[in-house]
Amino acid sequence: MSLDLGVFCKSTLDGEAVDHCFSSLFGLGKNADPSYLDWLFKAWGWTLAVAILGLAIALVLGAVMGTFRTLPQTGTLNKWLVRFSTAWVELFRNIPILVQVFLWYHVIPAFVLPLKALPSYWLVSIALGFFTSARIAEQVRAGIQALPSGQRMAATALGLTTAQGYRYVILPMALRIVIPPLTSESMNLIKNSSVAFAVSVPELTLFAMQAQEETSHGVEIYLAVTFLYAVSAFAVNRVMALIEKRTRIPGFIVASSDAGAH
Template identity: 60%
Template sequence: MALDWQVFCQDTIDRTVVPGCFGTGGPTGTETYLDWLLQAWGQTALVAALSLVVALVAGALIGTMRTLPASPWLTRIGNWWVELFRNIPLLVQIFLWYHVVPVVFPAFADTPKLALVVAGLGLFTSARIAEQVRAGIQSLPRGQRYAGMALGFTTAQTYRYVLLPMAFRIIVPPLTSETMNILKNSSIAFAVSITELTFYAQQVGEETARGIEVYLAVTGLYIVSAFAVNRVMAFIEKRARVPGFVASTGGGH
């Protein structure tokens, strides 16, 4: 079967082909499936970006809690957090946030579904990032902590100015994988009808009966997005690399 890429130039209302769709744009007021595709791509990027922020903040906090030598109860809370979010399937977590949380906690009843998906995906990923942050901190030589103490830093200041900056520079490579994973996992948003790329592919494929073209286009955009993320993270890794650093094999503090 021959591919017909003009499907993206069809008007979403009457299915007529809009001239100039791939060029300067169609007549004012028309909306094509290409417009929908670009909007869905933007939604995918938005869900992934916001979820990554949530994952980094929560992951850094939980990962730090798991390395506090004088607070075993905080360590236990961090361990429980990681095990909880790591052992429940992502789809189940999204449904819990979407269907259960607004009922159990009425304050969330009017929360936009995009925010609920971001919370679910972000906290799911935070468990993985927390493990990486913990490993990054524990890979540092003990002298790093002692240096902060010698300077008169509090525990919070030692983590803020000494340990966490070094740890994050060390864990950039695994963070690259998590960033790409969170981009791909954003497709889970289609389960609660957020119009991101996967939802777009399903809906437009059914409307136009041109599923091959639609899914090829969506696949291509995922590949382009993942490649862009990879290149950005590779640049960050190159700039953040600690010259001559060798991780401690003792694992202790």
């Protein structure tokens, strides 16, 4: 079987060949019909936008909730924060991501009216961010607990408050040793962004489904989409590997792998 890559240089409007495969994407033809290659790369852009926004939400919430889960239960506030963060993790990691997307798109805006004004890609990014934050929270918790207990005692001996101890001593080290599992979560988020097709975000999976129906060239379409997903995940892997190399703490190589196992 031979591949017909010429399908990407056909117009999405009438199926006829266009002069330039990137006819509208790079302005090679002002009034040219968009090609399937245009559509493919625009869909890739939406995939990356949803994944990056979701990752930003997940990293912030995950770090906060993971930290809360390790607070010493010495006061009423700390106890409630531990309970709240535990409930957060158990709730969001035990509901399928597709169900969460539908909840954010169809249900929650009915109760939180300002969410109705948000575009669908924002709602999907929030759903992805909350879902992934529960997993990141567990990794941050494992990273904090992987640190020697002397770190916390040293912070206390220096007269630091609990908040200062976490800010200046515990979190700077814990966040570095959990970079390997964070790499996996970042790559998973790229792949999980495919659920955005369910609420009509024009990302790669939706492109593949619609383009395959229009062109009947499913092999070429899905190979191209698979390649772009793989490229995206590999790029994330390389970036995170560079960050890990630049921030590695001498003597914590074993602790890092232990943290990723939790």
